[in-house]
Amino acid sequence: MFSLKAVLLCVVCYTLAPSLGQTSDTAEPSRTPQDGPVTVSPSGQFRGSWMTSRRGRQFQAYRGIRYAQPPVGELRFQPPKLIETYPEEVDASEDGPACPLLAPPGTPLDEDCLNVNVYTPNNNSSKPLPVIVFIHPGGFYSFSSRSNVFGPHYLLDKDVVLVTINYRLGTLGFLSTGDELAPGNNGFKDQVAALRWVRRNIRAFGxxxxxxTLTGYSAGSTSVVLHMMSPMSKGLFHRAISNSASPVGKEPLGQDLYSLAVRQAEILNCPTDNSTVIVACLKTKPWQELGRSLLGFYEFGYDPVTIWKPIVEKDFGQERFLDVQPEDAIRGGKLLTPVPHIVSQTTDEFFWKAFTVLKNDTLLKQMNENWNRIAPISFQLPRENASIPAERLRQVYLGGRALVRGDVTSARGLGKLYGDSIVGFRVHRLANLMSRHSPHKVFYYEFSYIGNHSFYEDPETSRPTGAAHHDDLLYLFSIGFRFPLVPADGSQDSVMVDRMTGLWYNFARFGDPNPRGADQPELSSVHWPAMTPQERQYLRIGDQLTVQAKLGEDRFRVWEELYPMEY
Structure with missing residues (x-):
């Protein structure tokens, strides 16, 4: 058995909070399904439910709609099969299950999890509304689109239709043996199927x-960028927002994840002789065992944060999601869906990972004594010839000194190294590549605001200590499984909700986040310039909104030296 307290310290903690029901602040009035609104689309008839937004607006919610056939039995490890017609009325009044992941008892999980949620102010609007599609974060192994995880209560104060989607996670979504048995990228192909469902049906929902606008955070952000170059996604969206992750990193993507397939087989006592026996055996395993197996993939504490990754698919005659290296697609003008783009990172990202090490004597001793072995794991460095980069980063971020428990300098340096290696440098590369080569405007922001809550809160004070990974989502979505609803009371947090949802709303409408007209007083001071290769300006979203330049470039210089790339 695993310790829930221990798991709460890792990235998966966001799906493992003790209470997975919505807080009372976001609870909806009790109604029967027969009271719900009805939408009829080209695919069928859907009966939803009513919800109320943060500012008291009633809107329609259609949740748990299957967009693809259940990926079970012989369809496990296969590309999704889109549902084009529903022979009977679909009950969309409640959330569907999350995809299998490591979770405590009581969490609604099922392998049959390919569902979408649609939230709309009006399904009979005379003028169709902008659509925002959100791809959830979680390292491709956690989180879900359920309404108590990423809820609509903030964005639905705006005239937008919001869609949140599930996609297969972990081995169920990203098994790749590098041959025709499992070419890979099925989780991304799930996302494509959801986008095709939206294309076919969303007009009926208003x-x-x-x-x-295709949006995503962390793993979802990586997904958004890949959709811009995927032949499967061509023309399915018209703006893009990618927050706190990028598929452009320190080394090219691989063509398979065979070592992960072997590791999954070992964890579940399957043979590992070849891909045939691995896939055959994994097909027989209960989905619960696959979902619970996450801890077996970590190599040092809860590192690496990223386990499953996109791959450049080999051609076996299948429809390929990705057939080009991301940096080559951007540099070479091969974005098949080039669109206006927002790119971002937070100020502190994964700073809290330092505490996992510094407060555990065993991990602290191992990292100090075996730095060159552990650094490539924790900081996701290319494994070959990693000792020189590892030592160089130790000098730059830690002054070459050993880590010390309780030492502020150790915590600050190690936390910044975690954040820059996992997110910061990758996003820096993405923003600079896109601003040079995209035919559309690219807007870059840093989220530095520290409000009443954070995805990392000091365990002694229960107060935020930085702008952590995911924290900007606190002001875009109601995250009821863990945080109270931000009231519309004029407080700083309330103003931040208005600002963040306002920027997204503008971008969804115009392809530009800047305000137009006088109807957005919370954004009256905003003039957010597009990023250019020369000035490299960005918006710093803190207590105030200010324009700055050259985000983190002094820190990222060492990464450019270690892992050079032609921009």
Whole structure:
């Protein structure tokens, strides 16, 4: 058995909070399904439910709609099969299950988890509304689109249609043996199927299929960027927002994840002789065992944060999601869906990972004594010839000194190294590549605001200590499984909700986040310039909104030296 307290310290903690029900602040009035609104689309009839936004607006919610056939039995490890018609009315009044992941008892999970949620102010609007599609974060192994995880209560104060989607996680979504048995990227192909479902049906829900903004955070952000170059996603969206992750990193993507397939087989006592026996055996395993197996993939504490990754698919005659290296696609003008783009990172990202090490004597001793072995794991460095980069980073971020428990300098340096290696440098590369080569405007921001809550809160004070990974989502979505609803009371947090949802709303409408007209007083001081290769300006979103330049470039210089790339 695993310790829930221990798991709460890792990235998966965001799906393992003790209470997975919505807080009372976001609870909806009790109604029967027969009271719900009905939408009829080209695919079928859907009966939803009513919800109320943060500012008291009633809106329609259609949750748990299957967009693909259940990926079970012989369809396990296969690309999704889109559902085009529903023979009977679909009960969309409640959330569907999350995809299998490591979770405590009582969490609604099922392998049959390919569902979408649609939230709309009006399914009979005379003028179709902008659509925002959100791909959830979680390292491709955690989180879900359920309404108590990423809820609609903030964005639905705006005239938008919001869609949140599930996609297969972990081995179920990303098994790749590098041959025709498992070419890979099925989790991304799930996302494509959901986008195709949106394209076919969203007009009936009041949305404009020609005005779709694809957004994603962390793993979802990586997904968004890949959709811009995927032949499968061409033309399915018209703006993009990618927050706190990038597929452009320190080394090219691989063509398979065979070592992970072997590791999954070992964890579940399957043979590992070849891909045939691995896939055959994994097909027989209960989905619960696959979902619970996450801890077996960590190599040092809860590192590496990233386990499953996109791959450049070999051609076996299948429809390929990705057939080009991301940096080559951007540099070479091969973005098949080039669109206006927002790119971002937070100020502190994964700073809290330092405490996992510094407060555990065993991990602290191992990292100090075996730095060159552990650094490539924790900081996701290319494994070959890693000792020189590892030592160089130790000098730059830690002054070459040993880590010390309780030492502020150790915590600050190690936390910044975690954040820059996992997120910061990768996003820096993405923003600089896109601003040079995209035919559309690219807007870059740093989220530095520290409000009443954070995805990392000091265990002694229960107060935030930095702008952590995921923290900007606190002001875009109601995250009821862990945080109270931000009231519309004029407080700083309330103003931040208005600002963040306002920027997204503008971008969804115009492809530009800047305000137009006088109807957004919370954004009256904003003039957010697009990023250019020369000035490299960005918006710093803190207590105030200010324009700055050259985000983190002094720190990222060492990474550019260690892992050079032609921009």
């Amino acid at each position: 949305g404009d299929p020609e005005l779709v």
